[in-house]
Amino acid sequence: xxxxxxxxxxxxxxxIQDTSTRIHLALARAFLVRWIVASAIGHLCSAxxxxxxxxxxxxxxxxxxxxxxxRGQNTATSSALEVKDEMGRAVQIPQPVRRIxxxxxxxxxxxxxxxxxxxxxxDTDFCDYPPEAKAKAHIGGPISPNIETIAALxxxxxxxxxxxxxxxxxxxxxxxxxxxxxxDPLSVEQVLSSTERLGELLGASDAGxxxxxxxxxxxxxxxxxxxxxxxxxxLMVVWLDPLISVGRNTFMDDALxxxxxxxxxxxxxxxxxxxxxxxxxxxxxxxxxxxxxxxxVQRELAELQxxxxxxxxxxxxxxxxxxxxxxxxxxxxxxxxxxxxxxRALFPSEFNADAFLRDLQVNCATPVFARASEPVLxxxxxxxxx
Amino acid sequence: MKPLTLRRVLWSCALLAxxxxxxVLLALRLGAVxxxxxxxxxxxxxxxTGQPDKISTDFRLIMVDIRLPRILLGIVxxxxxxxxxxxxxxxxxxxxxxxxxxxxxxxxxxxAILALLAAxxxxxxxxxxAFVGAAATIAAVYFLGRRQGQLDSGTLLLAGIVxxxxxxxMIMFLMSTLASRELRGIxxxxxxxxxxxxxxxxxxxxxxxxxxxAGAILTTASDLNVLLAGERExxxxxxxxxxxxxxxxxxxxxxxGLAVSVSGAIGYVGLLVPHVMRMLFxxxxxLLIPTSALGGAIAIVLADTLARTLIAPTELxxxxxxxxxxxxxxxxxxxxxxx
Numbered sequence: 001x002x003x004x005x006x007x008x009x010x011x012x013x014x015x016i017q018d019t020s021t022r023i024h025l026a027l028a029r030a031f032l033v034r035w036i037v038a039s040a041i042g043h044l045c046s047a048x049x050x051x052x053x054x055x056x057x058x059x060x061x062x063x064x065x066x067x068x069x070x071r072g073q074n075t076a077t078s079s080a081l082e083v084k085d086e087m088g089r090a091v092q093i094p095q096p097v098r099r100i101x102x103x104x105x106x107x108x109x110x111x112x113x114x115x116x117x118x119x120x121x122x123d124t125d126f127c128d129y130p131p132e133a134k135a136k137a138h139i140g141g142p143i144s145p146n147i148e149t150i151a152a153l154x155x156x157x158x159x160x161x162x163x164x165x166x167x168x169x170x171x172x173x174x175x176x177x178x179x180x181x182x183x184d185p186l187s188v189e190q191v192l193s194s195t196e197r198l199g200e201l202l203g204a205s206d207a208g209x210x211x212x213x214x215x216x217x218x219x220x221x222x223x224x225x226x227x228x229x230x231x232x233x234x235l236m237v238v239w240l241d242p243l244i245s246v247g248r249n250t251f252m253d254d255a256l257x258x259x260x261x262x263x264x265x266x267x268x269x270x271x272x273x274x275x276x277x278x279x280x281x282x283x284x285x286x287x288x289x290x291x292x293x294x295x296x297v298q299r300e301l302a303e304l305q306x307x308x309x310x311x312x313x314x315x316x317x318x319x320x321x322x323x324x325x326x327x328x329x330x331x332x333x334x335x336x337x338x339x340x341x342x343x344r345a346l347f348p349s350e351f352n353a354d355a356f357l358r359d360l361q362v363n364c365a366t367p368v369f370a371r372a373s374e375p376v377l378x379x380x381x382x383x384x385x386x
Numbered sequence: 387m388k389p390l391t392l393r394r395v396l397w398s399c400a401l402l403a404x405x406x407x408x409x410v411l412l413a414l415r416l417g418a419v420x421x422x423x424x425x426x427x428x429x430x431x432x433x434x435t436g437q438p439d440k441i442s443t444d445f446r447l448i449m450v451d452i453r454l455p456r457i458l459l460g461i462v463x464x465x466x467x468x469x470x471x472x473x474x475x476x477x478x479x480x481x482x483x484x485x486x487x488x489x490x491x492x493x494x495x496x497x498a499i500l501a502l503l504a505a506x507x508x509x510x511x512x513x514x515x516a517f518v519g520a521a522a523t524i525a526a527v528y529f530l531g532r533r534q535g536q537l538d539s540g541t542l543l544l545a546g547i548v549x550x551x552x553x554x555x556m557i558m559f560l561m562s563t564l565a566s567r568e569l570r571g572i573x574x575x576x577x578x579x580x581x582x583x584x585x586x587x588x589x590x591x592x593x594x595x596x597x598x599x600a601g602a603i604l605t606t607a608s609d610l611n612v613l614l615a616g617e618r619e620x621x622x623x624x625x626x627x628x629x630x631x632x633x634x635x636x637x638x639x640x641x642x643g644l645a646v647s648v649s650g651a652i653g654y655v656g657l658l659v660p661h662v663m664r665m666l667f668x669x670x671x672x673l674l675i676p677t678s679a680l681g682g683a684i685a686i687v688l689a690d691t692l693a694r695t696l697i698a699p700t701e702l703x704x705x706x707x708x709x710x711x712x713x714x715x716x717x718x719x720x721x722x723x724x725x
Binding site for chain 1: 418444448562575579694
């Protein structure tokens with residue numbers, strides 16, 4: 001499975017397989033994968049460390065922010081709720097939770113979707129959705145959050161994601177007496193139930209129930225619409241160089257299924273590195289890329305078409321690429337938007353103008369959440385783009 | 387060479403200790419959350435004079451619970467790596483010898499990964515297994531490095547390099563075949579990372595281990611001076627060469643194992659600090675070992691402070707900092723030796 005094209009990178013490539021692949025889903029992809037490749041190489045031939053650093057520094061600088069001034073003292077907690085988080089750790093959550101720090105973009109998105117944005121006092125350098133998230137105090141990246149900055153924000157609760165955070169960070173915070181709740185959704189249903197549970201724990205049960213009920217309804221409609229259609233064979237391109245896709249038992253694999261697609265890759269690993277030979281053999285109908293950076297995607301795809309082996313893929317030869325927003329790669333309520341976008345792109349005829357307008361009215365008429373109407377409008381744009 | 391007096395040892399160490407104290411104060415002051423020197427002095431005074439109730443909660447949380455343990459960890463790790471480096475250099479009479487060359491760090495990393503696979507929920511398991519891995523590697527390299535019952539410097543070095551690359555390959559294999567979700571942190575840890583806080587007990591174990599092993603090396607210091615002239619010569623001068631080498635080898639490896647198990651692979655410190663100390667204070671091992679310990683502590687605390695503050699709140703792995711500063715210094719030293 002190791003690519004032999006540039007042997008120098010072999011070690012770095014293997015690193016990617018198990019580290020960055022999981023991490024990068026919810027992150028700015030370019031930053032992380034390149035960094036980890038660089039650091040892996042740097043570690044293995046330590047003369048390369050300065051190179052790794054040279055790569056980290058300018059990129060990370062973009063994410064640097066001045067530390068937030070100290071806020072008010074921790075309020076004396078009158079009571080605490082003892083729960084098990086999704087890793088099975090017992091967590092004492094002080095009630096009520098007034099100050100929350102998020103350690104992952106997907107968590108930040110979930111909190112905003114639950115209407116808890118004003119209680120979020122800190123998030124990561126990579127949290128960019130919704131736009132308000134960018135204005136929050138930043139606590140560093142998800143891999144190396146700054147414990148000091150988090151402590152100075154006096155959070156009642158830190159919410160982490162097992163997908164991209166390190167266990168060490170969780171334990172470090174725990175040792176300082178800071179409550180950390182870890183999410184770990186591995187399917188679309190678990191993304192929803194995790195969201196609902198977070199709502200309950202943070203005193204937003206009604207919002208959580210309404211939100212997830214709406215999302216479940218949308219998924220149900222989609223299932224209904226796609227019922228009886230044969231699934232399309234797709235290759236989810238999580239990362240291009242080396243080629244990384246999704247394995248079984250991941251929320252993304254499940255999301256593909258909900259959108260009427262079937263990943264051609266069946267791997268027990270969560271984010272397997274794929275041999276190109278295997279892809280040529282499997283001949284997927286579509287290549288799917290989840291990325292908001294349009295220019296980067298275009299450049300990558302143009303380059304792909306000039307590569308010898310890739311050219312042999314029918315999907316590449318006939319330009320059957322589907323570029324979806326990053327919603328599809330974040331285990332947050334926004335995932336449903338991504339699923340809908342993908343379904344529309346895969347089965348355009350099932351979403352004709354009449355049906356589409358009807359949807360729009362239904363969604364806009366739902367007064368529960370203003371947010372609920374956004375995805376469809378977004379999809380309209382997607383549809384128009386295509 | 388100037389004669390070594392106790393006075394000179396004490397003065398040199400006092401000088402370095404003063405520098406270290408300055409660096410520690412600076413490291414306490416600097417961080418993602420700013421404090422003024424006035425605040426720092428005031429609160430430290432309260433802490434020192436036993437009036438802890440006057441200390442603000444923020445100061446206690448950030449200075450006492452986060453920065454101070456991290457600085458202490460840096461001091462112990464830096465001192466351990468430098469003393470280990472000095473020991474290996476004497477042992478192998480090879481200026482390129484360093485804890486990492488001998489494969490000890492790879493052994494520790496493999497141990498840690500196996501622990502994460504076997505018992506991911508136990509936080510103390512990882513450093514413990516890393517230490518076991520380091521110790522096992524030491525034993526393997528030691529036996530591989532013997533030729534006709536004698537420790538041979540060249541063979542030992544080669545055995546170390548081969549073992550290191552074999553263990554790295556094992557790590558790669560494990561990381562690419564097993565789908566464990568706990569391995570993600572490893573690449574960060576491999577870079578050298580002081581950010582994870584340790585349970586108090588472990589820190590004390592580390593400190594005790596450091597003093598025991600560094601003390602053992604120090605007792606052989608005068609023999610190491612003789613050993614620099616050559617093994618045969620040392621043997622003729624009445625040095626029990628095998629015993630000295632065994633003591634230094636085991637102690638230095640223990641120091642490395644301890645350091646790597648808590649902080650990952652921080653490179654260049656064990657290689658460079660002893661060289662710099664030799665340039666500053668001469669190559670008498672009785673002076674070189676204590677000054678290397680202090681110098682290593684200074685180097686790591688400084689590097690970690692930079693790693694924490696350069697682009698705060700984002701942190702860099704401290705290994706990146708030591709390499710960035712260390713590689714140019716190393717090249718400078720190398721060129722100077724050649725000139």
